[in-house]
Amino acid sequence: xxxxxxxxxxxxxxxxxxxxxxxxxxxxxxxxxxxxxxxxxxxxxxxxxxxxxxxxxxxxxxxxxxxxxxxxxxxxxxxxxxxxxxxxxxxxxxxxxxxxxxxxxxxxxxxxxxxxxxxxxxxxxxxxxxxxxxxxxxxxxxxxxxxxxxxxxxxxxxxxxxxxxxxxxxxxxxxxxxxxxxxxxxxxxxxxxxxxxxxxxxxxxxxxxxxxxxxxxxxxxxxxxxxxxxxxxxxxxxxxxxxxxxxxxxxxxxxxxxxxxxxxxxxxxxxxxxxxxxxxxxxxxxxxxxxxxxxxxxxxxxxxxxxxxxxxxxxxxx
Amino acid sequence: xxxxxxxxxxxxxxxxxxxxxxxxxxxxxxxxxxxxxxxxxxxxxxxxxxxxxxxxxxxxxxxxxxxxxxxxxxxxxxxxxxxxxxxxxxxxxxxxxxxxxxxxxxxxxxxxxxxxxxxxxxxxxxxxxxxxxxxxxxxxxxxxxxxxxxxxxxxxxxxxxxxxxxxxxxxxxxxxxxxxxxxxxxxxxxxxxxxxxxxxxxxxxxxxxxxxxxxxxxxxxxxxxxxxxxxxxxxxxxxxxxxxxxxxxxxxxxxxxxxxxxxxxxxxxxxxxxxx
Amino acid sequence: xxxxxxxxxxxxxxxxxxxxxxxxxxxxxxxxxxxxxxxxxxxxxxxxxxxxxxxxxxxxxxxxxxxxxxxxxxxxxxxxxxxxxxxxxxxxxxxxxxxxxxxxxxxxxxxxxxxxxxxxxxxxxxxxxxxxxxxxxxxxxxxxxxxxxxxxxxxxxxxxxxxxxxxxxxxxxxxxxxxxxxxxxxxxxxxxxxxxxxxxxxxxxxxxxxxxxxxxxxxxxxxxxxxxxxxxxxxxxxxxxxxxxxxxxxxxxxxxxxxxxxxxxx
Numbered sequence: 138x139x140x141x142x143x144x145x146x147x148x149x150x151x152x153x154x155x156x157x158x159x160x161x162x163x164x165x166x167x168x169x170x171x172x173x174x175x176x177x178x179x180x181x182x183x184x185x186x187x188x189x190x191x192x193x194x195x196x197x198x199x200x201x202x203x204x205x206x207x208x209x210x211x212x213x214x215x216x217x218x219x220x221x222x223x224x225x226x227x228x229x230x231x232x233x234x235x236x237x238x239x240x241x242x243x244x245x246x247x248x249x250x251x252x253x254x255x256x257x258x259x260x261x262x263x264x265x266x267x268x269x270x271x272x273x274x275x276x277x278x279x280x281x282x283x284x285x286x287x288x289x290x291x292x293x294x295x296x297x298x299x300x301x302x303x304x305x306x307x308x309x310x311x312x313x314x315x316x317x318x319x320x321x322x323x324x325x326x327x328x329x330x331x332x333x334x335x336x337x338x339x340x341x342x343x344x345x346x347x348x349x350x351x352x353x354x355x356x357x358x359x360x361x362x363x364x365x366x367x368x369x370x371x372x373x374x375x376x377x378x379x380x381x382x383x384x385x386x387x388x389x390x391x392x393x394x395x396x397x398x399x400x401x402x403x404x405x406x407x408x409x410x411x412x413x414x415x416x417x418x419x420x421x422x423x424x425x426x427x428x429x430x431x432x433x434x435x436x437x438x439x440x441x442x443x444x445x446x447x448x449x450x451x452x453x454x455x
Numbered sequence: 456x457x458x459x460x461x462x463x464x465x466x467x468x469x470x471x472x473x474x475x476x477x478x479x480x481x482x483x484x485x486x487x488x489x490x491x492x493x494x495x496x497x498x499x500x501x502x503x504x505x506x507x508x509x510x511x512x513x514x515x516x517x518x519x520x521x522x523x524x525x526x527x528x529x530x531x532x533x534x535x536x537x538x539x540x541x542x543x544x545x546x547x548x549x550x551x552x553x554x555x556x557x558x559x560x561x562x563x564x565x566x567x568x569x570x571x572x573x574x575x576x577x578x579x580x581x582x583x584x585x586x587x588x589x590x591x592x593x594x595x596x597x598x599x600x601x602x603x604x605x606x607x608x609x610x611x612x613x614x615x616x617x618x619x620x621x622x623x624x625x626x627x628x629x630x631x632x633x634x635x636x637x638x639x640x641x642x643x644x645x646x647x648x649x650x651x652x653x654x655x656x657x658x659x660x661x662x663x664x665x666x667x668x669x670x671x672x673x674x675x676x677x678x679x680x681x682x683x684x685x686x687x688x689x690x691x692x693x694x695x696x697x698x699x700x701x702x703x704x705x706x707x708x709x710x711x712x713x714x715x716x717x718x719x720x721x722x723x724x725x726x727x728x729x730x731x
Numbered sequence: 732x733x734x735x736x737x738x739x740x741x742x743x744x745x746x747x748x749x750x751x752x753x754x755x756x757x758x759x760x761x762x763x764x765x766x767x768x769x770x771x772x773x774x775x776x777x778x779x780x781x782x783x784x785x786x787x788x789x790x791x792x793x794x795x796x797x798x799x800x801x802x803x804x805x806x807x808x809x810x811x812x813x814x815x816x817x818x819x820x821x822x823x824x825x826x827x828x829x830x831x832x833x834x835x836x837x838x839x840x841x842x843x844x845x846x847x848x849x850x851x852x853x854x855x856x857x858x859x860x861x862x863x864x865x866x867x868x869x870x871x872x873x874x875x876x877x878x879x880x881x882x883x884x885x886x887x888x889x890x891x892x893x894x895x896x897x898x899x900x901x902x903x904x905x906x907x908x909x910x911x912x913x914x915x916x917x918x919x920x921x922x923x924x925x926x927x928x929x930x931x932x933x934x935x936x937x938x939x940x941x942x943x944x945x946x947x948x949x950x951x952x953x954x955x956x957x958x959x960x961x962x963x964x965x966x967x968x969x970x971x972x973x974x975x976x977x978x979x980x981x982x983x984x985x986x987x988x989x990x991x992x993x994x995x996x997x
Contacts, residue, residue: 176994182915183886195630224632236623241645251631300631319770320942324986331995346916349945349988356994373993390920392945394987396968399949403924409917 140209141170142340143194143308147203150186150193163189165364166203171308174334176341178355178372180348180387186364187344191310194342195229196220207308225255228301232313234293238285244271244296245281251303270299274329291322295329302333312344327353348391352376357441360384362412362448370442381444382453383412410450422446423454470721474656477714481534488531492524496681507699514699516690526703529681533670534711536597536682537662543601545655548608549644555609556616557639567613570606578603582665586674593676600665604658611654615647622646649726656719660712667708683708732936733759733782733904737796740777740960751777753960754796759904764930764937766947766968769957770983778957779908779940783823784813801903819849822897826909828889832881838865838892839877842899849900864895867932868925887918894925901933908940923950944987948972956980 150164164186171177181187192198194205196212205212207227212220231237238247248267252258258266268278274295285293294314301309311330315323327350333339345351351358351372358375360368360383368381379385389407393399421427423446424436435443438455484491500519507514513522555566573581585599619625620643628642629635669675670684683704690700740752752774759765767775777792784805786792798805805816817823825831833841839861846857858877865873868891881889890910897905907926911919923946930937941947947954947968954971956964956979964977975981 182917197626197630221632221634224630229627229630231623231627233623237627239624239628239642250628250633254632254634254637297627300627304632320944320983320988321770321986324988327988347988348916349990349992352990353988353992353994376990376993386917388990390917391990392919392923392943392949394944394948394972394984394989396948396972399945403920403927403949407920407924409921 139172142173142208143171143342144206145169145194145203146205148190148193148200148205149202150189150198151201162364164193164200167361167364167366168203169359169366169369171340171342173307173340174338175356176334176343176354178351178358179342179344179361180346180351180358181361182346182387185361187346187361188312190361191229191312191342191344195224195227195310197229222255225257225304226306227308227310228304228306230294230297230301230309230311230314233317234290234297235317237297238293240285243282243284244288247285247296248281248300248303251300255304257304266303270303273302273333274299289322290318291325294318294322294326298326298329298333302337305337306339308340308342310342310344313346314343315350316345316347323350330354348376348388360387363414365445365447367445367448368443370439374439374442378439378442380438380442380455381448382410382450383448384444386410410453412448412450414447423449467721467724467726470717471725472721474714474718474721477710478718481530481711481714484527485531485534488528492521492527494521494524496520496525496528498524513703514697516686516697516700517693522700522703525681525686526683526707529683529686529704530707530711532593532676532680532682533663533666533684533708536593536600536666536676537659537711540597540600540666541604541655541659541662543597544604544608544658545651547601547605548610548612549651551605552609552612553616553639553644556613557620557635557643559617559620563613566609570609573602574606578661578665579668582669583672583674586669591674591677596666596669596675599669600662603665604662607658608654611651612647615650616643619643619646649722653719653723653726656715656722660715660719663708663712663715667704732761732763732801733938734799735782735796736799738778738781738798739795740774740781741793741795743791743793748793751960752781755957755960755962757955757962757965759936759938761903762930762934762936763953764939764951766939766941766951766954767957768941768944768947768954768983770942772959773957774960775940775957776908779823779906779938782904782906782938783817783821785823815849818845818897818902819900820902821904821906822900822902823906823908824890824893824897824910826912828886828893828913829881831893832889834881837878837880838884838895842877842892842896845896845899860899861895864899865892867929868892868895868898869921870895887914887921890914890918890922891925894922894929898929898933898935902935904936904938905930906938906940909942910939911946912941912943919946926950944972944984956983 146168148164148167149162152161152163154160167190169177179187179190189198193200200213207223210223212223215223245267248270249263252263252266267281271278271281276292276295285296288296315326318326330341334341343351343354355372357370358372359366360375360381362383368375368379368384375384376388379388393402419429426432428434434445434447436446437443497520500515502515502519513526516522516525551566551570555563582599582603585602586595589595625638625642628638666675667684667687670682671688673688675682675684686704687701694701736756737754738752739750739754741748741750755778767778769775781794782798782805784794794806800816800821805813808816832838839858842861842864843854843857846852846860847854852860861877862873865877870876870888870891884892911922914922926937927950937951939947939950951968954965954968955962956977958979964971964975964980971980972984975984
């Protein structure tokens with residue numbers, strides 16, 4: 138059994154009350170592991186807390202509880218300068234390649250910045266490393282004297298990825314890395330992420346709302362709803378045998394590029410279920426357990442495949 | 456991604472070109488000053504309150520000094536005070552505004568409340584009070600004007616910083632491990648330059664007026680060094696006899712402040728400030 | 732019903748014209764659902780707006796060719812005549828419902844307005860119809876929600892309101908430009924079902940613009956594939972998906988991620 142590269146335990150983020158609104162539990166006791174060289178896909182709809190989870194793991198968002206350990210070190214107990222040093226191991230690819238690059242910095246400077254910050258290569262070797270990074274993401278090293286706006290969206294996302302890889306990280310959080318791109322560019326970027334994982338043994342947390350894209354990249358999948366993970370398991374198990382009603386609802390809604398099947402899908406009459414919490418409720422859960430004794434809400438449905446007993450619509454049973 | 460809509464930036468570019476030409480004239484006069492003035496600004500001649508002659512293109516003042524020479528050398532005094540004072544206010548405003556806007560929270564609250572105290576006074580009253588208390592020297596005048604305009608500068612810097620610090624590329628820099636100080640300076644501040652340029656230009660226009668007005672009231676640099684404000688004050692009593700002695704400095708003051716207003720409006724259109 | 736011939740659209744950007752739609756031709760029969768699919772910059776949105784003669788925000792655009800709607804050339808109408816067509820006979824739903832709704836009017840007022848202006852209904856009759864329409868697009872408690880402002884609705888509910896406005900005058904053609912792109916996938920499914928149902932109930936034709944092959948697959952009978960201002964392929968939806976002829980269509984379809992396709996093994 139390999140030790141996990143990343144270990145997230147009971148991670149919680151609560152946004153304080155504002156203008157008479159109650160505090161929002163954006164992330165609520167989220168736990169999972171990522172093994173070296175593996176990809177965990179985090180899927181959910183807007184407001185599910187998936188982006189906040191990614192930012193909280195990277196310590197870009199103040200947390201209210203839980204822990205995040207990378208390479209065995211608990212990031213949540215570190216000083217901010219120690220966290221900064223740890224950023225060499227964890228990197229971030231943001232959704233929008235149009236806004237995540239400094240518009241007035243040349244590509245060469247954008248790629249050199251992390252190298253300088255972490256002093257990972259001697260100053261005289263920086264241009265060489267920058268060219269190497271451009272080649273790594275299949276871009277022309279000669280174009281580093283240009284500004285971001287001179288590139289297409291897909292090329293910019295390659296530059297964002299190159300920046301993330303500059304310091305040889307072990308772990309990259311990709312937050313909707315392809316959702317701003319056209320479909321052909323999407324598949325190119327997905328292929329690139331694949332190749333880089335094989336080559337550099339990277340681990341990814343791949344956050345996306347597009348379930349088809351996640352299927353293409355993830356070894357394991359976590360489905361988020363209302364700030365919580367409701368289902369976790371190997372990608373094949375979750376997609377082929379979705380066991381939480383929310384996961385089923387989500388997968389059912391994905392349009393399929395097959396006219397006959399998609400027509401049949403739309404023709405089926407569907408009642409939109411109401412997913413409700415279980416916090417504070419007493420008595421047995423849908424699996425017949427009473428969690429008043431503090432036992433886990435997680436119920437195994439297969440090897441490494443588990444669902445939460447929270448958010449089950451009334452009348453639905455496993 | 457949709458392309459930004461086309462905008463008439465051409466007019467802005469023309470205005471900036473005009474503004475820069477006017478500014479170059481002013482700066483040239485400032486630098487060359489005494490060497491291009493036909494006479495010494497304090498040299499008197501027997502012909503006082505003369506109209507324009509071949510010897511004195513703009514005529515002479517009440518004690519027979521050459522008006523053109525006094526305008527040129529006086530401009531040097533007025534403009535130097537203006538530029539140095541605004542440069543100081545800009546520096547202080549950059550430090551305070553960037554700190555306040557970038558750190559936010561309590562730091563922001565404290566800095567902005569302190570600046571509000573200064574800002575609450577009418578600029579002119581405050582300036583009179585400070586200069587009157589410290590004495591009318593060039594150094595005091597500069598310091599006073601710098602203090603008076605610091606809050607406005609700080610606000611101009613703070614406002615864009617508040618939104619830019621939430622932009623994606625800032626988070627991207629942080630995630631790479633760039634320190635907060637470097638983020639503020641390299642990733643936030645450069646994006647705020649356009650509105651800061653525009654406002655600095657407008658504040659320069661205002662400062663010209665403040666400097667000349669204080670000098671007019673006798674709170675400027677002491678005689679005999681000429682400056683546009685004190686020239687106006689001296690000439691006021693002979694306005695009917697020699698209108699050029701008033702018109703000269705008045706036109707110079709208007710020209711200087713117009714320079715910065717043209718520049719500010721041109722920059723605003725050219726850099727598209729306010730549409731973001 | 733709609734016959735478009737030699738349609739061109741030319742942007743004028745700072746003095747340099749650039750043609751974004753190149754002499755395209757297409758038809759839509761009464762009651763037919765037709766899809767336009769393509770990547771960003773393919774000209775599909777501009778084509779949709781051409782039928783409404785709407786220039787994209789903040790730009791000037793010149794149209795060319797003919798857009799025959801029931802034999803009448805829309806490009807030859809004056810602005811006043813065009814206003815009668817817009818909303819009344821051809822209606823449009825956009826990607827961003829918040830931008831298309833007036834934030835300071837209740838949604839009820841906005842639908843009432845349409846009905847009074849185009850259908851000549853009285854205030855009372857209009858409100859009665861508004862409530863029916865809100866119910867028809869699946870808004871619960873329509874009597875109460877009619878008095879709410881757009882910001883009090885979720886994204887999906889706003890899109891329902893926009894659809895209610897669009898179908899209020901029983902148009903012959905509904906143009907939907909990426910109507911579900913900004914929505915969550917479960918909400919998207921609801922809106923797609925709603926559009927299908929309304930199309931049958933009203934008997935209107937649908938012109939659906941999208942980048943999503945999954946969305947287009949179940950919604951339309953025929954598809955036009957656009958690329959850089961040209962229609963590169965068109966055909967019956969089943970045939971086009973099963974056997975694309977043009978290389979560009981093939982490349983697009985091959986790139987579409989499929990939920991059944993597992994991660995390629997390392």
